Amino acid sequence: MKPSSVSFRALVVGLAFLLPNILGFLTFTLAPLFVSLAMAFTNWDLRLHNMFNGGEIKFVGLANFQRLLTLPDFWQYFGNTLFLMLGIPFSIAASLLTALLLSHQPKSPRRQAIPIILAGTGLSAGCGLLVAAGTAGSAFSLLIAGLFTLMFLGGASVGTGFYRTIYYLPNFTAGVATFLLWKKMYDPQTGPVNAAIQPALDRISALVTSAPSHSGTTLSWLMAGMSAVILFVGMRLVAARHAFDRTDYRPHRHQAAKRSVWRAGFVLAIAAGVFLLSRETPGFFAAAGGLKTPNWLTDYHWAKPALMIMGFWASIGSNNMLLYLAALGNVPKELQEAASIDGAGPLQRFVSITWPQLAPVTFFIIIMSVISGLQGGFEMARTMTQGGPGGATTTLSYFVFSEGFTTGRLGYASAIAWTLFAFVFAVTLLNWKFGNRAANE
Amino acid sequence: MNKSKRPLTRKIRIFLQTFGYHVLSALLGVSLLLPFVWMVLTSLKSLTEVDAPGWFPATPRWSNYLEVFSQIPYARFYANSLVVAGWVTLLQVTTSALAAFSFSRLRWPGRDRIFVAYLATMMLPGLVMMVPNYQVMIRIGLVDSLAGLILPAAFSAFGTFLLRQFMLSIPTSLDEAAEIDGASKWRLFWDIILPLTRPGLITLTVFTFIGNYNSFFWPIVMLRSIDNYTLPVGMLYFDSVSGTTTHLLMAAATMSVLPMIFIFFLVQKTLVSGIQEGAVKG
Numbered sequence: 194m195k196p197s198s199v200s201f202r203a204l205v206v207g208l209a210f211l212l213p214n215i216l217g218f219l220t221f222t223l224a225p226l227f228v229s230l231a232m233a234f235t236n237w238d239l240r241l242h243n244m245f246n247g248g249e250i251k252f253v254g255l256a257n258f259q260r261l262l263t264l265p266d267f268w269q270y271f272g273n274t275l276f277l278m279l280g281i282p283f284s285i286a287a288s289l290l291t292a293l294l295l296s297h298q299p300k301s302p303r304r305q306a307i308p309i310i311l312a313g314t315g316l317s318a319g320c321g322l323l324v325a326a327g328t329a330g331s332a333f334s335l336l337i338a339g340l341f342t343l344m345f346l347g348g349a350s351v352g353t354g355f356y357r358t359i360y361y362l363p364n365f366t367a368g369v370a371t372f373l374l375w376k377k378m379y380d381p382q383t384g385p386v387n388a389a390i391q392p393a394l395d396r397i398s399a400l401v402t403s404a405p406s407h408s409g410t411t412l413s414w415l416m417a418g419m420s421a422v423i424l425f426v427g428m429r430l431v432a433a434r435h436a437f438d439r440t441d442y443r444p445h446r447h448q449a450a451k452r453s454v455w456r457a458g459f460v461l462a463i464a465a466g467v468f469l470l471s472r473e474t475p476g477f478f479a480a481a482g483g484l485k486t487p488n489w490l491t492d493y494h495w496a497k498p499a500l501m502i503m504g505f506w507a508s509i510g511s512n513n514m515l516l517y518l519a520a521l522g523n524v525p526k527e528l529q530e531a532a533s534i535d536g537a538g539p540l541q542r543f544v545s546i547t548w549p550q551l552a553p554v555t556f557f558i559i560i561m562s563v564i565s566g567l568q569g570g571f572e573m574a575r576t577m578t579q580g581g582p583g584g585a586t587t588t589l590s591y592f593v594f595s596e597g598f599t600t601g602r603l604g605y606a607s608a609i610a611w612t613l614f615a616f617v618f619a620v621t622l623l624n625w626k627f628g629n630r631a632a633n634e
Numbered sequence: 635m636n637k638s639k640r641p642l643t644r645k646i647r648i649f650l651q652t653f654g655y656h657v658l659s660a661l662l663g664v665s666l667l668l669p670f671v672w673m674v675l676t677s678l679k680s681l682t683e684v685d686a687p688g689w690f691p692a693t694p695r696w697s698n699y700l701e702v703f704s705q706i707p708y709a710r711f712y713a714n715s716l717v718v719a720g721w722v723t724l725l726q727v728t729t730s731a732l733a734a735f736s737f738s739r740l741r742w743p744g745r746d747r748i749f750v751a752y753l754a755t756m757m758l759p760g761l762v763m764m765v766p767n768y769q770v771m772i773r774i775g776l777v778d779s780l781a782g783l784i785l786p787a788a789f790s791a792f793g794t795f796l797l798r799q800f801m802l803s804i805p806t807s808l809d810e811a812a813e814i815d816g817a818s819k820w821r822l823f824w825d826i827i828l829p830l831t832r833p834g835l836i837t838l839t840v841f842t843f844i845g846n847y848n849s850f851f852w853p854i855v856m857l858r859s860i861d862n863y864t865l866p867v868g869m870l871y872f873d874s875v876s877g878t879t880t881h882l883l884m885a886a887a888t889m890s891v892l893p894m895i896f897i898f899f900l901v902q903k904t905l906v907s908g909i910q911e912g913a914v915k916g
Binding site for chain 1: 656657687743
């Protein structure tokens with residue numbers, strides 16, 4: 194066969210395998226992509242251009258984008274999106290901690306399994322008995338003790354895989370059902386969240402307001418002094434440890450002086466903060482009539498934190514945890530052992546060995562989380578708050594939904610979607626530029 | 635440092651470490667599962683107990699679960715969700731596997747350029763395409779139909795990418811051996827590559843299925859009549875009409891979460907390694 198007919202044949206075979214996929218790609222991705230880009234520059238509005246009211250669709254240039262960037266809604270919703278994304282570092286940290294916990298299963302001999310199980314059962318049975326005998330003997334505490342026993346037994350007999358499975362469930366099942374579950378849990382009157390917080394808040398405010406008022410200032414002085422001393426001693430200890438670790442390194446004298454000035458300033462600032470806080474809080478509590486539980490989803494300021502708490506719950510045992518687990522398994526054991534022989538503590542081993550080894554995974558996780566965070570928030574907000582109260586939980590994706598499918602301003606909605614894409618693109622570029630460097634160092 | 639000095643203290647130390655590890659892990663497990671426990675307990679309450687404090691019903695009312703079916707066409711929602719998720723999964727995994735094979739094992743002019751186009755669109759928010767796609771659906775009359783949910787999801791750039799990663803890790807010497815034996819490309823795909831891609835296929839299958847079972851944005855845009863609702867849209871509808879019958883809503887939520895938990899326990903081992911491998915190589 195001639196070479197050209199060989200490559201033609203290869204092309205035909207290759208395309209034949211690709212055909213069903215590329216049909217979908219062209220119809221539902223590539224074509225809409227260009228249409229959408231074109232739409233972003235038109236005034237296409239379903240209320241003006243429909244079968245009854247055949248107005249002409251016109252190109253309006255950058256008018257949609259101009260409108261977008263000058264109206265306050267867009268910036269509010271963009272701010273909401275960024276605010277909700279503040280939960281990302283916490284989620285990633287929690288995933289890492291969970292993975293660290295899971296990867297640290299001690300290598301205990303097989304025959305220790307039974308004593309471990311017995312000890313765990315004993316512990317929870319003891320707790321259960323104590324609770325049942327005490328005044329707070331509620332069914333709830335027994336429930337916790339029972340659940341704990343179950344977890345413990347499962348983990349001790351099956352192994353790490355059991356915990357991993359349990360942790361992964363909130364993430365795997367996340368959807369409208371779990372959002373509705375949390376919506377009901379956040380209910381200010383009947384939900385379990387406030388029911389759990391209220392007693393604790395009552396106790397705190399009772400404690401604070403019951404402090405004799407005349408001694409308030411003295412007490413504040415005491416607290417400020419104590420916090421200063423504790424901070425100072427703590428910092429000395431850390432510094433001493435540091436110096437011990439690096440025997441070859443001595444800071445220059447004026448460098449050391451500069452550092453102590455900074456330290457003193459830091460301690461003073463914290464102490465002053467403690468003083469003011471402890472002096473003002475009782476009066477504030479008294480004025481507000483004690484600490485009140487928030488109304489969560491219906492409160493303008495608490496709606497976003499409420500969504501973030503739920504998101505946190507759903508993201509601890511996520512894919513990120515699995516990725517970290519896999520990466521932790523790949524950290525060379527020799528490095529750890531060598532450092533341990535050199536006298537490095539667990540924290541130091543983590544900082545100087547494990548964490549740098551995890552950098553590529555962390556980088557990947559951060560990029561993915563930021564990208565999905567920028568586009569996210571619609572499902573939660575639509576199910577739990579409908580974007581409210583007062584637009585407090587409307588994210589950019591929700592904005593596209595309401596403009597494109599509720600109001601019907603298609604041109605405008607496309608402009609929002611493309612602006613969103615511009616953010617995603619910019620973030621990805623920045624991440625690649627700076628993240629790659631950080632990951633490789 | 636003096637590890638092997640006294641075996642007894644060492645044993646006790648390991649015992650305590652193991653014990654502490656299990657206590658910590660179990661506590662985290664308990665706190666993550668609590669919302670689910672509340673959901674199930676609430677689903678067994680009676681209407682008067684819903685507003686009362688306390689987690690437990692006086693007597694568990696399993697009949698709540700049956701009552702859900704009489705309140706809303708819940709079985710219908712279930713069936714719709716399973717049909718949509720099932721078809722999408724079948725189509726998407728098939729088209730992705732075929733395309734991934736073409737992108738990873740076959741050589742043809744222009745292949746890499748097309749693949750780069752696929753990759754580039756993966757970064758685009760799905761939202762960008764939804765507005766025009768919805769207009770297309772209106773034109774071809776698929777709004778408010780299950781087919782309108784299935785068709786656009788029948789292919790995915792991500793699925794293609796994922797399976798390609800898995801196929802790239804299969805040694806090319808297999809292809810050469812098959813060629814020498816005179817096997818066609820289809821035989822190579824079906825008998826050799828596909829079986830070796832199993833973990834990737836399972837991962838993609840489960841994620842596609844769960845993703846579409848939970849899918850919310852596109853269905854809520856597309857669906858109008860209650861009979862066509864999928865579970866997520868149906869649950870939202872139930873929430874808007876159920877008023878204070880939280881116990882029934884929680885029963886419905888429990889029933890919609892259960893299949894996912896079941897699937898998860900079934901495949902979790904393969905799934906976990908699939909996720910870890912797919913991303914580490916990616």
